[in-house]
Amino acid sequence: MKTIPLPPQSTAELMERADSMAGLSLGLLAHSHNIVVPKNLKRNKGWVGQLIEHELGAIAGSKPEPDFINLGIELKTIPINHHGKPMETTYVTTAPLLNIQGLTWEKSVVCHKLQQVLWVPVQGERHTPIAERQIGTPILWQPSTEETQQIKQDWEEIMELIALGQVEKITARHGEVLQLRPKAANSKILTESIGENGQLILTNPRGFYLKIAFTHQILSQLI
Template identity: 60%
Template structure:
């Protein structure tokens, strides 16, 4: 059994820890931490991320701040196939659906969450048992100026539509790199939103997600540069 590390004090220390388990399976890491491995993730969504948070010393918990608050770095595990392509979009932040007047990009949770992300790919194809899924090499990413421009443009266009009462007509196809999708445990979880003509409606909570082509491209750039 390994000792759970203290909260990392530097980026290099965090990366060193993450690199040390590249090639391990989730089962090996769970055993080393004394954690039981679920048979599947159907009722344990986020289990892999929580396991990595524990090992790496994430300190934010459920607070609305980056997982490694001292370093201002967010942790994102990203399931990929054998070719390294992400298998799903990546959740970033819940979208506010009311009280949007005066909200600026630089003050948004999305902007703050995207400042720096430690990506940890996990070979996550569904036919692979959870315990056998392999942990990949970490990628510490900060958006480039051109990436920031795309992200801001998508966020502003989506927020404008939400503010105009059009939340119900926004689909996952909207946005070039960022999309808005329902985020709720079930269809009975509703929240207030701005409706047509400024009315108040009940709708599913929404979240901002990074699209697969965007995360695929950033992983490819990093690993091709390393190679």
């Protein structure tokens, strides 16, 4: 693998790099970095995102802060079908299940990560070989006041349920644009959370995800 590109020093530099990827196949981009393309993504679920991160010089990794820390920009690679519609929900961050007293929306990781997002659409339909899937036109998005309010309202409602010990009762149907779902390799992975009577319970880790209809709306507005 080649040396990891240095992080971009400005938004303009980041967008220049991102724009230069548009139209390239994943195979071509991987080859330029001497990276092997996996045969399928079942065991390599994050491979596409990692390849894009590598090309653009993202350095935050799994840290609870935007991928381009110095620019305050989060990177989201989003698989789309031939109609341009996202094919899956978009993971934002792990949800805190303990020590959440006093946590406000403004101090939340969700808020920080979604201040500004670089969306990189990539062909995602399974019948197209991974190496042949093309990278789409990148979109730099800042949520409108209305969009921020939608996300904030969902976040606050979900966090209130967690604080009340209702984590096991939260389903993917909760929230208009933001949802809470189990986030673990398998159901055997457990973490501590708050129970209905304030006691500690063991439950699956949870993550915040943006719903498909919301991300489709974002892409539709700006493409």
